[in-house]
Amino acid sequence: MPAADPAASSRYHHGDLPRALKAAAVELITEKGAAGFSLREVARRAGVSHAAPTHHFGDSAGLLTALAEEGFRYLHAALVESAEGATSAADRLVRIARAYVSVAHDHPAHCAVMFRADLIRRDDPGCREWGDKAYQELASGLEALRDEEGSNLDVGEAAGLCWSTMQGLVVLYPGMVEREIKHATEAGAEGYRPESIEDRAERYGYLLLAGLSRSRGA
């Protein structure tokens, strides 16, 4: 195998075409959304022929599935990292909330694909593995909360609630901002700056925690 030489873009063998293709796909989806994705355009941007991706990813679902797996890896890594330095279970969960939406904010293309059963192969081993690991990280944070509070919190239920809320926030945030801007300008507030998605995630996190702690107290 040739050494990965970044300056060797003119060679017949690319060096690391899979990586280049994924990068091009991310760029394309970030620009035009999942519906604007096309294998040929990706190949074009990577500077290779239209059939080159086949040898690495099979078909378009293969490439998008690889992207989804990468997204779940990012998510898992971010959730693990966010837990470091937490001062309490509640603090850890709020950090997880921030981390979740940060990943979506930093990797919108990956997230545009991760839960799209019609685009990827959800039963792909890598996809499933890292998705499960990310879920487990959230569940373990909730277990810590349960143990810390000595409550009978239903971890599975709570995990579903938290994940749902963050996922919904990611999808709806642009529309929320738009609505708030319209509302603010109608009210005459011109210098309105919408709250960042991370800050919003944190506030939602506190609200979720309040509900989870209250109704399940020991």
Next chain:
Amino acid sequence: MPAADPAASSRYHHGDLPRALKAAAVELITEKGAAGFSLREVARRAGVSHAAPTHHFGDSAGLLTALAEEGFRYLHAALVESAEGATSAADRLVRIARAYVSVAHDHPAHCAVMFRADLIRRDDPGCREWGDKAYQELASGLEALRDEEGSNLDVGEAAGLCWSTMQGLVVLYPGMVEREIKHATEAGAEGYRPESIEDRAERYGYLLLAGLSRSRGA
């Protein structure tokens, strides 16, 4: 204009082609997801030529936008209807939660499109109007809660939280069920039946209410 004659499918003029095209699109998206949508296949299923949809919807974004508007209409109608007969503000909100996911369950094709900025024209007047009305219905339910409790609930924040949670639940529910089935069969429970999405929405609704009431008490 010819009368809408349902038995006149062999005529040159269709009768109500827009409706037939939307129905075909719903069927197609329900079968294959948003990525499997194609204008020509829709035309084929409606029994007209491949260019017929152009005269009614312009391009594919036009047809999908019409579907999205219809989806927001359904959503608004369901939220309004669900509020009838509520015994309290909290009860009303839980009913709204059920209604939200019911719409997604009953009209998956519409919901697969409603928040997809890359497929539809989100600034379409009809789309925006009915989306806003649906949002207002939720906000009004939360105002009722605030007034009933005499709290200083931030209605905008609460509405964003609730909508996010329900939207996330709709997207993630299939994956949740899959995970639970795997978990249950591993544990030896064969006759496992997953909780319906409506019941789950109701439980999430109660948890959200707990959080919203607790931290904002007057």
Next chain:
DNA sequence: ATGTAAAGTTGACGATGACAAGTTGTCAAC
């Protein structure tokens, strides 16, 4: 050096979205 497999290319096929131009049906005005 040489053979073989991986990596990339070219070419082809049917399908798609969009557009242009032509047909067919309907209705109002005279």
Next chain:
DNA sequence: GTTGACAACTTGTCATCGTCAACTTTACAT
């Protein structure tokens, strides 16, 4: 009751797309 004129639909075309098959180039092991 003919004649416009407009709406509704069709046919044809074009560039593009995903996928497949067949071919060429490179790298590496022997």
